[in-house]
Amino acid sequence: MIWTLRTLFIAVVCLAFTGVLAASIWTIADKPSPVNLPQLLSENLDRSGVEHPVTAVLLNFRSYDTLLEIGVLVIAGIAGISMAKTATLEDPELRTSDSLLYALQRWFVPLMLVLAGYLLWAGSDRPGGAFQAGAVLAATGVLMRLGGIPMEFLRPGRLLRLGLALGFTVFLLVAVASAIGGEAFLAYPPGITKTLIVIIESVLTLSIAMVLLALFVSAPVNDAEDSEEGSSS
Amino acid sequence: MTLWLMAGLLFTPLAWAVLTLLTDFARGRLVTWGGILVQVLVSLGLWLTVARDGGFYYGLGGWDAPLGIELRVDGLAVTFVLLTAVVASACGWHAGIYIDPDKPWHRYFWPLFWFLWSGLNAVWLGDDLFNLYVGLELISLSAVGLVALGGKASALRASLRYLLAALLGSLAYLLGVALMYGQFGTLSIAGIASWLTEHPVPAGSGLALALMIAGLALKTALFPLHQWLPPAHGIAKSPVSALLSALVVKASFYIAARLWLELGEPLGNLVSAQLVGLLGSAAVVWGSWLACRQLQLKQVVAYSSVAQIGYLFLLFPLTYSVSESVSLQAQQGITLQVISHALAKAAMFLAAGNLILSVGSSRVDALAGVSRFLPFSLFSFGLAGVSLMSLPPSGGFAAKWLLLQASLESGQWWWVLVLLVGGLLSAAYVFRIFRASFLESPESDQFYHPARSLEVIPMILALLALGLGLVSEQVLSVMALPFEVEGSP
């Protein structure tokens, strides 16, 4: 009874919330916004060094957002591998002898790698970019892991941590280097903007894939040994 | 010069996060201590710059708002940057000694610590709604990671609860951002505020502000959305608890306050302002009451945070449709409350950690008789308590005084009762700890003196909190500096 009442109450609250939100959206949608950002953006697109406006926003106009966003991803990766305390990440249960999976792998892994490369390259003039490519790359890794292909670099060692940090580090270095060159922070030196953005995109792809993959394999399998201060003991 | 200071502030924490990620705990500690030095110097430098020349807007990447992300470097922001430098250095210093370097997973403490710091700096300086969201997430996720680091089931439960609350809060905030952008076409707070001063308030814009503030209130653990806080803050390692209570909850409050001060007058209304104040008052009473009933030392301190956070939300009613002078007093009072609570609560958590280390138990009644050993940490705990009880000459007292003045002058006398009753209730839980420590019991012979440096750190913080009241005029004067508006949209 109480359960139902509670559910009902929450349902009513959520419905009311949806209604108010929709009404608000309806009202807001009526009026044009006072600042015309798209126009401003297209006027400045030339200076950004990328043809595609979304990529320009991500990696130039609002590159600080993207830098922090990669930071968030790295944090998740760190927190993930901090949970995995085993020396080896070989999980016998995951090693399959399914012949179909093997066959699939043989076809899919190269295909997916190519796809990832294409997505990365396409990012400069069409929708696509580092994140999409990284996601596909990570999916490739997942497939390989499910198929039991050993991936030494996923041990929580220095190599993995280096991989996690790589994209972020390069991004950061570019930011600092631009300042040493006398520009403002995160301002790319004119002329090599395009090159820099491509480099950043490539290493970001690697790192994103690495983080996602690391999070997938960080299966916590052993017991915690640390005692807590605040818990009842 | 400014360029380098800004870079130091925004990017060195990120760089140090990467560096410490590549080392183990012991080496990470050395790297961190070096980084702390840099951060303190840079923060101080920026503070001095602003104290000398006044605040300014700083467009990142050479792009000004609304196209790029602009940072707002004003007196309040640099004050909090400096506060963060002080508190985070203390916690980092303490953690380096306190945390067991032999556990392999503790190597991840440092990168998370540095990411947390960079997120905090991003939030203090942020003036872009979406950038603030990313900063908040940076803070939340690293904080959750720190709480969960090497924890058992109860720590994981606490961190999951924390994570879900934080995520829901962020989403509510982000939804508000979406509506704001849909309405105003810009993400710059200053841009929206300046547009609103010249135009009539468009219909339907109140919800965006309400959503953002509600989401941020959840992240700040405003009553009745506070349940996630005590388990997370109570169970984390003491330096982490100190960081969380002192700084992390303040970040979301800071954004809420900024939004309210810039947009509250046009977009808010009296009822909601009073309602938020009422919830804050309820938090003061309820949090203190629960703090009195906790059996675990760190839970007492954690619930005390719930109560102390309640005071902060008195900002909302005390700045809505009141005279300039009252609003200023309220803002100054809340700023002092944020600073003094950050210092005092960090001191208290660190001292509590030392006490737990000393008596080997986390229960309050395990403290029976420890006063006989004259533990330095107990003294620090007490001095921090003076600030929490808002007794003179602490910063908490100066804050309370200003808030009292603001309440009386604006005729909202009901907040006066909250302020006075809250002070007494906090005395109740602080003195409960002391009562336990003064009890002379025969079996209290076990006492371990922690390393001196562990004990000195909370003492410094507590003394800062205590002395803040004496120099509050000077501290507040930096905030009142003229703000250069050139370059603002």
Added chain:
Amino acid sequence: MTLNAWLPVFALMTSLVAALVIFALPEKGYRLRTAVNLGAALVKLGLVVVMVWGVFRGVDYGVSFTMVPGVAFALKADALSMMFATLSAVLWLLTTVYAVGYLEDSPNRSRFFGFFSLCVASTMGIALAGNLFTFFLFYEMLTLSTYPLVVHRGTEKALKAGRTYLIYTLTGGAVLLLAIAWLHGVEGDLPFREGGHFIDADADIHLSLILIFILLVAGLGVKAAVFPLHGWLPQAMVAPAPVSALLHAVAVVKAGAFGIVRVVYNIYGIEASSLLGVLEPLAWLAAFTMLYGSVRALSQVALKRLLAFSTVSQVSYIILGVCLFGPVGAAGGLVHLLHQGIMKITLFFCAGNYAETLGIHRIDDMDGAGRRMPGTSLAFTIGAFGMIGVPPLAGFITKWTLGSGALAANMDWVIAVLVLSSLLNAAYFLPIVHRLWFREPNGSWPRERRWGRLETNAWLFWPPLLTAVMTVVVGVLASLPFSPLSWAELIVLREYSP
């Protein structure tokens, strides 16, 4: 800033620094700790003497800076503050001597003396505060630093008393803060000033002023133990004797009484208070407390509780004096601030000596103790006679001046209260004196004392005798310059003709 500006700060710092040094000293550092204690007390006494001389000549000692926007932290030495400062400086020295002897070989001495010094620093701050805000600052600091002293023994009973003490004083502090904040809202930052600030107050703020006055008195009345806010005082008797001596004679109760004096004289001004009609009710309350405390004292069996109720009664003399409109009565009230301190500290020292040397806590165990401890008992007798008001002792001077003041202020009923109160004082003190000297001992202590040795530890023996002598001296020499009475008259003169 000149040296003069810094003198009050130095006076404050002596005990503050002493406190910090003592906290840092190891528990075993007995000699060093005693040296620091006594040294600081002597230095402070010296500074106070210098300032007394200076204030007498009209030198202005003071320092002030803005602490919170709109309010200043101000230290200032005027005639009134010097009176309180002298009292605490002199009695701190004696109490320190006494406490060193009293706590010999007991645990937690480092903690005790540290907080003891903090307590004195707070008292000094209260004395030297230049406005209500600063006063409040030290007033609360006093609360905090006395708590560890009250619960010093760490027994359940002590902790319970400590809790009661805190509930009373912190609530009082909150009320006081409200009053001060409200007053600040009405009139802004008000420094203490002879003649007060509200002589020309607008009629439309009269109601606020009256309400604020009530709140102020309620907040201060807790520490001054005015009925019905006195409940903490008898309970706090579980503290060690030096603490009781200090709490009751000097620090806590006097801080409350001193605060009320400050409010009436230096914030509102005596004329404005009289105009607002707040003095008469306060006088009635004080008179009632005088009688109530004495009546309760009659039925006590424990010596220290009796003294506590006696304090409740005696402190209200000060408040009553303040409420008598006119210079003579005012002088009577002010002088009691000192007289009561000296007399009551004597009595508490003696009570401590009985407890420490002979194990006497109850009044019926005191039979014949005068033969075993004649020196202590002599001091006790002088103190008791002083309280009753036997000429020419200190208490007599108070009561006489108060009586004359009441007549001058046309409040004849006060005479009746004074007489009644004195009779009650006699009714509970004389039986004790009788027991001391004229009853056969029935206690279990050794009857005969060895000749050639003091009846108790020298550190315990001399302080009460010295204060007893002072009780006589301030009474006999009341008309000399720099006697408490002359000093009180100087204060009153400055108040009534600002």
Added chain:
Amino acid sequence: MTAPLLYALVGAMLCGIGLFGLLRLSHLLRKLLAFNIMGSGVFLVMVGLPQHQGGQDPVPQALVLTGIVVAIAATALAIVLIRRYYHLSGMTSLEGETTSREGGPE
């Protein structure tokens, strides 16, 4: 009504559904899914609302991309935590906790 506005309104509905799930469901994975649904709703509002009148607007598109990455990071972290929590305690929800109930003795 244009397509972007429809997206925004659907986003509002998704927000409501997600919120309901977050508040009502107790299984942690479901809670997480609910969070993702709500997140999608928010992203739809974010993309739909500004493009209703102004036409193509790359800024919200970029913001949503960033938002998605952040949401994925959070989801991944949550899953790791949930897995480990399940591994250690055998529980899939936060309820039924007896140790850290508010106010009660611990």
